[in-house]
């Protein structure tokens with residue numbers, strides 16, 4: 001027996017409806033292998049991550065990683081400094097996979113976190129107004145309020161300017177930052193959380209919003225079979 005479809009259920013949830021800013025950026029609608037959808041980061045974020053990796057491991061180190069990942073197009077030229085969505089999630093995931101393959105899980109994790117933090121600093125200025133954390137008045141707010149505003153602000157930036165869907169939920173002693181479509185572990189499989197670049201971005205974003213370091217831990221990961229990548233941010237600052 002077929003159940004008649006409920007039109008209300010066919011409506012997409014709010015987070016799947018593209019915000020206005022999204023429509024300004026050109027999008028390639030070419031499906032991937034087996035007709036799977038393709039998703040993109042804006043060039044600016046991919047470029048910032050590559051520049052930061054180059055800073056952390058040197059040009060030769062990065063070239064070796066890009067070779068291993070099969071990302072030859074980035075050896076010659078990094079993505080341009082604009083918001084066009086042209087950095088494939090598949091490529092971003094391959095880059096992060098190659099870091100782990102080349103330097104081992106621990107070494108790859110350290111490099112990805114350092115580079116993501118540096119990348120955040122490179123790209124931050126362009127997004128701070130959207131995130132709602134720009135201006136002197138924000139800095140006068142109490143720490144917990146800055147965290148409460150800053151985390152959803154970051155989620156909004158990624159949801160608006162990329163195909164990554166991010167959200168934030170507040171719990172008693174922590175915030176949970178969720179990523180439903182994650183470019184770091186896109187198409188990857190693992191027995192532990194592997195989205196280290198996302199941890200680095202979050203850690204640095206929180207420093208820019210609050211001026212303090214907070215503990216950030218990924219506790220669920222799409223690569224492990226979970227529906228979302230989930231990160232815990234504990235409310236008590238470190239140190």
Ligand SMILES: [Zn+2]
Nearest residue numbers: 182185195229
């Ligand atoms: Zn992930």
